[in-house]
Amino acid sequence: MNFPLKSKALSTAMASAVLTAGLSLTSLAQAGVTQADIDNDASTTGDVVSWGMGQQGQRYSPLKKINKGNVKKLVPAWSFSFGGEKQRGQEAQPVVHNGRIFVTGSYSRLYAVDAKTGEELWQYDHRLPDGILPCCDVINRGAALHGDLVIFGTLDARLVALDQATGKVKWRSKIDDYKAGYSFTAAPLIVKDMVITGVSGGEFGVIGRVEARDAQTGKLRWIRPSVEGHMGHIWKDGKKMENGITGTTNATWPGDLWKTGGAATWQGGTYDHETDLIFYGTGNPAPWNAHMRPGDNLYSTSTLAIDPDTGKISWHYQYTPNDGWDYDGVNELVAYNSGGKKLAGHADRNGFFYVLDRTNGKVENAFPFVTRVDFAKGVDKKTGRPIETGLRPGDPTKSADGKKGETIFIAPSFLGAKNWMPMAYSPDTELFYVPANEWGMDLWNEPVTYKKGAAYLGAGFTIKPLYDDYIGALRAIDPKTGDIKWEYKNNAPLWGGVMTTGGGLVFTGTPEGYLKAFDADNGKELWKFQTGSGVVGCPITWEQDGEQFIAVPSGWGGAVPLWGGDVASKVKYLNQGGSLWVFKLTDA
Amino acid sequence: MRKLLKAALLSMMAAVWMTSTSTLKAEEERTALQRIQERGVLEVAVYADFPPFSYRGERGRIVGIDVDIAHALAKRLGVVAAIRAVGADENMEDDLRNNVWKGHYLGGGVADVMLHTPFDEAFAEENDRVSFIAPYYREQIVFAVVADKAGRGSPLEIFTREKIGVELDTLADFYLLTAYSGRIRDQVVHYRNMNEAVAALKAGELSGVAGPRSEIEFALGESKSGYAVGPIKMPGMRSSGWDLGAAVRQGNEQLANALDQAMIEVRETGELQKIFEKHGSSYQLPSRIVRLKPESSGVIAYSDDAKLCLRRP
Numbered sequence: 055m056n057f058p059l060k061s062k063a064l065s066t067a068m069a070s071a072v073l074t075a076g077l078s079l080t081s082l083a084q085a086g087v088t089q090a091d092i093d094n095d096a097s098t099t100g101d102v103v104s105w106g107m108g109q110q111g112q113r114y115s116p117l118k119k120i121n122k123g124n125v126k127k128l129v130p131a132w133s134f135s136f137g138g139e140k141q142r143g144q145e146a147q148p149v150v151h152n153g154r155i156f157v158t159g160s161y162s163r164l165y166a167v168d169a170k171t172g173e174e175l176w177q178y179d180h181r182l183p184d185g186i187l188p189c190c191d192v193i194n195r196g197a198a199l200h201g202d203l204v205i206f207g208t209l210d211a212r213l214v215a216l217d218q219a220t221g222k223v224k225w226r227s228k229i230d231d232y233k234a235g236y237s238f239t240a241a242p243l244i245v246k247d248m249v250i251t252g253v254s255g256g257e258f259g260v261i262g263r264v265e266a267r268d269a270q271t272g273k274l275r276w277i278r279p280s281v282e283g284h285m286g287h288i289w290k291d292g293k294k295m296e297n298g299i300t301g302t303t304n305a306t307w308p309g310d311l312w313k314t315g316g317a318a319t320w321q322g323g324t325y326d327h328e329t330d331l332i333f334y335g336t337g338n339p340a341p342w343n344a345h346m347r348p349g350d351n352l353y354s355t356s357t358l359a360i361d362p363d364t365g366k367i368s369w370h371y372q373y374t375p376n377d378g379w380d381y382d383g384v385n386e387l388v389a390y391n392s393g394g395k396k397l398a399g400h401a402d403r404n405g406f407f408y409v410l411d412r413t414n415g416k417v418e419n420a421f422p423f424v425t426r427v428d429f430a431k432g433v434d435k436k437t438g439r440p441i442e443t444g445l446r447p448g449d450p451t452k453s454a455d456g457k458k459g460e461t462i463f464i465a466p467s468f469l470g471a472k473n474w475m476p477m478a479y480s481p482d483t484e485l486f487y488v489p490a491n492e493w494g495m496d497l498w499n500e501p502v503t504y505k506k507g508a509a510y511l512g513a514g515f516t517i518k519p520l521y522d523d524y525i526g527a528l529r530a531i532d533p534k535t536g537d538i539k540w541e542y543k544n545n546a547p548l549w550g551g552v553m554t555t556g557g558g559l560v561f562t563g564t565p566e567g568y569l570k571a572f573d574a575d576n577g578k579e580l581w582k583f584q585t586g587s588g589v590v591g592c593p594i595t596w597e598q599d600g601e602q603f604i605a606v607p608s609g610w611g612g613a614v615p616l617w618g619g620d621v622a623s624k625v626k627y628l629n630q631g632g633s634l635w636v637f638k639l640t641d642a
Numbered sequence: 643m644r645k646l647l648k649a650a651l652l653s654m655m656a657a658v659w660m661t662s663t664s665t666l667k668a669e670e671e672r673t674a675l676q677r678i679q680e681r682g683v684l685e686v687a688v689y690a691d692f693p694p695f696s697y698r699g700e701r702g703r704i705v706g707i708d709v710d711i712a713h714a715l716a717k718r719l720g721v722v723a724a725i726r727a728v729g730a731d732e733n734m735e736d737d738l739r740n741n742v743w744k745g746h747y748l749g750g751g752v753a754d755v756m757l758h759t760p761f762d763e764a765f766a767e768e769n770d771r772v773s774f775i776a777p778y779y780r781e782q783i784v785f786a787v788v789a790d791k792a793g794r795g796s797p798l799e800i801f802t803r804e805k806i807g808v809e810l811d812t813l814a815d816f817y818l819l820t821a822y823s824g825r826i827r828d829q830v831v832h833y834r835n836m837n838e839a840v841a842a843l844k845a846g847e848l849s850g851v852a853g854p855r856s857e858i859e860f861a862l863g864e865s866k867s868g869y870a871v872g873p874i875k876m877p878g879m880r881s882s883g884w885d886l887g888a889a890v891r892q893g894n895e896q897l898a899n900a901l902d903q904a905m906i907e908v909r910e911t912g913e914l915q916k917i918f919e920k921h922g923s924s925y926q927l928p929s930r931i932v933r934l935k936p937e938s939s940g941v942i943a944y945s946d947d948a949k950l951c952l953r954r955p
Contacts, residue, residue, distance in 0.1 A: 142747075184750065185690075185729055192748065233729070309819075309828045314810055341811055346819040346827070449820060501880060502765050504734035506689055507758035508781065508854060509884040511816050512733060 086202040086218065087151055092244050093327050099597045102150045103199045105241035106476065107594060110389040111324035113478035113553045115595045119602040120639060121557030125571045125581045129640045131603065132172030133585075136163065136632035138179075140192075143611025144632055145474070147196040147241060147551060147592035149204075150605075154218065157607060157634050158194040162208040165634075166221060169598060172636065176221030180208045186232050191612050195322065195474075196241030196592070198249060200269040205249055207238030213251065215272060227272035229253060235260065240322035243332070245362045248275055250332055252319025262317040264334045264360055276365030280336045281315040282306060282352050288365050297365055306350040315347075316340035317354040321384035321474055328389070328396060329413055331368055332360040335384035342513065344378035345449040351376055355383035357400060359415060369415035373402045375439060378446045379429060379497075380468035387412070388486070390479050392534070399533050401477055401488045403470030406433055406440070409533045421536030423472075423529060424490050426465040426520060450499035450511040465494030467517040469547075469613060476592060478552040478560065483574050485539055486531045487560045489548040492520040493621060517619035525621065528552065528562055530577060540577030542570075546625050549612050551592030561604065563589020565614070565628055569606050569635065587631025604637045674894040675719075678754055683724050686712035687741040687753035690727035693837060694860035694921040695758060707856070708757045710917040711778065711908065715755075718904035726753045734760060735769060743771040743891045754890065755901060761887035761928060772889045775898045776905035777928040778914060779856075782883035783814050785874045786843065786858050787850040792870035798822065804849035807831045807839035814852040817876055837861045843869075856923040863922055885928040906931075 087103050095101070096108025099117050107113050120128060136144070136159040148157040154175060155167045162180035167173065186209055197206040203224055205215045210232040215224045230236035230253055237255040244250070248266040262280035267273060276288040282301025287294050307315060316339045323334035339347060339354035356372040374381045381404040389398045389412055398412040405427035409419040420433035430440035448460055469491065477488040496516045503512035519525045526544030531537070550563035559580070560572045565588035571581040588610025595604045609632040615622050678684050688696035688708040699705035704725050716723035728741050740746040741756050761777040791800060801818070802825045808815040810832045818830050831848060833839040839851045840861035851858060855871075862869065876882055888905070890898050908914050909931075918925040 182748075186748065308824075309830055310832055314832055341816075341819075343816065346816065348824070450816070502762065502768075504760045504762075504765060504884075505732075505811070506692070506730040506737075507734070507760065507886060509760070509813050509881070510733070511813065 087199040088201075089244070089247050092200070101152075102148070102594045102596050104149070105147055105196055105198065105243060105322050106324055106386070106388075107553065109243070109245070109325040109327065111386050111476065112388055112390065112481070113476060113551065113592075114480050114555070115553070116556040117595055117597055117602050118555065118557035119597070120555070120559065120595070120604065122559065122573055122580060124639060125557070125559060127640045128571070128581055128583070128604070128637045130583070131636045131638045133636070134165070134167050134172045134174065134634040136160075136165065136609070136634075138632075141587075141609055141611070141630035141632045143191045143193040144591050144607040144609030145193040145195050145550075145612055146607050148594055148605050148607065148634065149197060149199055150594065150596050151199055151218070153598070155605065155634070155636075156197050156199070156204045156218070158197050158206050159607075159632055160192045160194065160609065160611065162192075162194060162206075162210075164197060164204065164206055164214075164216065164221075166204070166218065167634065169603070169636075178214070178216055178221050178223075180210075180212075180214065182208070183210055183232065186210055186237065191616055193612055194239050198242040198244050200244050200247070200249065203269065205242050205269065207240065207242060207251060209237045209239070211236040211238050211253070211255075213238070213242070213249065213267070213272060215269075225272040227267060227274075229265070240320065243323050243325055244269055245325045245332055248362065250323060250325075250334075250362075252321070252323070252334060254318065254320035260318060260340075261313075261315060262319040262336050264319055264323070264332070264358065266362065266365065278358075278360055278365050278367065280317040280319055280334075280353050280356075280358060281312055283312040286365055300367065301352050306352045308348060311341075311347050314340060315351065315354065317356075319384070320382075321386070324386055324388065325362070326389040326396075326398070326412060329359075330362065331412070332362050333387040333389075333398070333412075334358050334360060335382070335386065337382040337384050338377045338380050342380065343450055343511070344376050344446065347376070349376060355381060357383060357387045357410075357415075359412070371408070371410055371415040371417065371438065373400075373406070373408065373440075374404050374429075379404070379464060381429075381466075381470065385470075385472060385474070386476050388477065388479050390481065392484065397533070399477075399479060399486050401472040401486070401490070403466065403468070403472065404429065404440070405466045405471040406430075407486070407488070407531060407533070407536070408433070419533065419536065423488055423531055423538070424466060424492055424527075426492075426494065427471070428464045428494070447497045447513060448499055450501070450513065461496050461498040463494055463496050463518075465520060466491070467493045467495035468515065469493065469517060469617065473549065473613070475549055475590070476551045478554040480554040480560075480574055482556065482558070483530070483554075484532070484534075485574070486533055487552045487554055487562075487574075488529050488531055489550065489552055489562060490527045490529050491525050491547045492527060493517055493525055493547070494520055495619070515619070517617070517621050519621060519624070525624075526564070528560070528572070528577075530560075530574070542572060542577050542579065546588075546628070547614055547618070547621060549588075549590040549614055550606075553593045553595065555595060561593045561606075563591065563593065563606055563608070565590065565610055565625055567608070567610075567628075569593065569608075569637075583635075583637070585631075585635050586633070588628050601638050606635055608633050608635055673896045674754065674891070675896040675900055678719065678721055678897065682721050684712075684716040684719055684721045684755065685724045685726055685753040686716070687726045687728050687756040688712065689730055689758060691835075692758075694856060694923055696725070696727060707917055707921045707923065710920070711757060711914070714908045714913055714917070715776075715901060715904045718907055719900055728753075728756075734765075738769060738772050738889060742889050752891065754897065756889045758886055759889040761885040761930065771892050773892050773894070773898045775888050775890060776901050777885050777887035777931055778905055778909065779886045779918075780883055780926040780928045781886055782855050782873055782926065783852060783876075784855045784858060784872055785850055785852045786840070786862060786869040786871045788843075789868055789870055791849050797874040798826070798876070801826045801829050801850065803829070805829050805831050805847065807833055807842055807848045807851040809833055809836050809839060809853055812853060817879060818852060821876070821878070855926070856918070859924060860922045883929075885930060887928070
């Protein structure tokens with residue numbers, strides 16, 4: 055791409071002309087998706103302009119045109135293929151605005167589709183460099199909308215903003231170096247005209263962080279590291295300034311391990327406009343052997359509540375102090391109000407469901423939502439800490455005599471009682487609908503193991519189902535009592551998002567290929583449709599021209615076939631795919 | 643585009659070859675070695691950014707011990723080496739899957755052979771998709787200690803007070819973080835690689851470093867004399883060294899034999915030792931210099947006396 059000097063000058067002139075035009079279009083852009091549209095997304099039924107169908111992440115729509123009485127008449131309106139040879143996991147939540155659906159596909163692809171006809175408007179295939187090594191499949195969880203832009207993250211750790219109408223790239227921003235193992239797969243969050251993201255992937259030594267950028271330009275506004283001891287930064291008048299250290303250096307980490315402490319922020323966050331806080335989850339600490347890092351290792355396996363104006367942590371809650379089981383704390387925190395209190399729900403990898411006071415992070419209630427939680431008997435509500443049973447993997451350096459260490463079996467497995475797939479909360483039933491999985495893992499120390507050609511002390515693991523007849527369990531959970539009101543059992547592990555509606559319905563997909571609708575009160579299965587490949591995406595619903603539509607991506611993949619141990623062989627027969635299905639009530 | 647071109651070239655070559663033999667059956671019976679010799683190219687996977695074994699030198703060219711070995715092996719097979727510099731995945735099993743027997747799920751296929759793979763019976767038994775061949779080097783964890791601090795007290799005990807540098811997430815790191823009931827832990831300083839650790843040592847920020855001998859010697863370079871470099875007894879450790887060799891896909895018998903033979907020649911002619919010395923590292927013979935039987939029934943021929951060269955029957 056070596057332009058002669060003359061045309062280079064010309065293109066610069068053109069670029070500045072475009073820039074001027076762009077500036078004068080700002081007011082027009084605001085006529086696109088405004089911050090107010092995003093803030094009100096949960097109650098406006100004509101569009102879906104945020105991850106979680108509302109920034110609080112309840113995945114509840116008040117729409118009731120499709121309801122318990124007529125859901126049987128739900129039929130496909132159209133189906134759209136993602137095309138190409140590329141398939142694997144399709145974990146996106148689509149967004150809808152102005153008659154267009156924007157949905158991301160595997161391998162960092164983005165599609166704009168006419169919501170009425172299913173015709174493609176444009177397609178963007180991100181050019182991925184050679185040599186990326188994503189850890190957990192080539193998935194993407196969705197795009198964000200702001201003004202006339204549609205913004206999404208890529209496997210090579212870039213943010214790309216495109217014009218909603220044309221698919222032309224408006225800005226690009228590098229999150230980090232893909233060569234160092236970084237990638238980005240979560241759906242960005244839009245708060246106060248900023249795009250909020252974390253980082254995915256990352257080898258040992260990576261530090262998690264939450265970042266805010268100007269949504270229209272991609273310029274950084276602040277960065278908040280997720281491990282104690284690291285300096286945060288904020289940009290004022292274009293100048294990068296120090297913004298205070300996260301936590302207190304060496305308070306909960308020995309030596310210099312905080313410098314490489316992990317706590318990756320690989321899943322998306324939620325935002326609560328009532329408390330004006332961003333809630334972002336963090337992953338497990340590094341190194342993996344907990345015996346090397348005595349201490350709580352803050353702020354790994356936690357939810358961070360961050361002030362969007364200052365980029366500072368208002369409060370935190372840690373689910374698994376000194377994690378030794380790879381129980382990431384990245385799962386979403388869903389805001390809801392009950393009994394005059396501002397609360398939030400979180401279903402953790404570690405098997406406990408937490409109800410927090412979202413004004414201060416104090417635990418109100420915590421109880422298991424799966425049949426077996428081995429690492430702790432419960433959660434001490436005074437201290438907020440798990441009451442550990444002492445079932446931890448042994449210290450690998452203690453068994454360095456060349457023999458395989460003692461194997462422990464522990465449930466849940468590291469893929470979690472609930473993984474990334476978002477749950478839903480209905481203000482009508484006051485229940486959470488949680489896609490849970492019943493599995494455990496064998497864990498042992500592995501003295502004969504190698505990394506980059508060098509001897510290494512590793513850990514071996516095998517994931518095993520707990521029951522013969524099911525792994526997945528969609529559970530309706532009462533956050534006040536911890537009671538499970540109903541459950542739906544599924545043979546394969548559940549890996550797709552959940553949605554609930556004012557029509558008294560709960561929707562979720564299964565790896566076996568079905569999108570299913572359940573009665574929100576009693577769990578009775580009212581409808582199902584076979585999409586042709588496993589459903590691990592997130593359903594949405596909206597209203598257009600007086601009709602209610604439901605959409606869900608289909609395409610089997612994600613971490614289960616890559617990491618699932620004994621479970622992977624159980625789901626081997628499932629075929630890959632890549633399509634978007636849209637449903638409506640039959641006219642007949 | 644390049645991929646397309648390569649595919650086109652390959653199919654052209656295949657077509658030429660097909661007409662010369664004119665049966666499909668023969669096509670199937672062609673071995674990996676025959677295909678390599680017809681192509682004239684041996685594709686060798688080495689780790690990217692891994693001095694002194696394989697890294698970008700002047701003008702971005704890939705250089706190093708493993709790169710030189712790749713060229714020496716290819717020469718003995720009568721072909722040229724094409725170097726595939728690969729990123730290290732989470733563990734060796736991933737690297738073998740990505741680069742030797744299956745290919746990464748993002749595409750790109752596999753190399754004919756990968757260097758710097760463990761030559762370890764127990765590991766081989768658990769990785770039966772590949773044949774572990776051509777052992778060429780024994781790596782060992784050594785300590786480099788500032789000369790006037792070495793020898794005071796017991797060798798490890800000084801690091802309960804003095805800073806020691808390691809590469810993140812390595813055996814030396816694991817050992818020192820838990821050794822002496824955690825009393826060394828607070829003195830352990832982590833670096834992304836041994837080059838950075840040794841640079842800090844030279845700058846006087848550390849009293850010692852611990853890691854693989856080859857990497858430490860290379861990074862010390864001319865300033866070796868100011869430091870005591872050598873193994874230190876590490877109580878509780880099974881072994882502080884390991885043998886390295888090459889890996890090919892299971893079933894490529896002719897290729898495996900040819901590479902075994904080529905490596906023996908490279909070693910016996912003294913070329914191997916020269917390659918290590920050229921890159922500032924002293925050469926250490928592997929503890930075993932014959933290959934493991936691919937059927938995973940253990941070692942075919944074995945000798946503790948590494949100088950005794952046994953040939954595969």
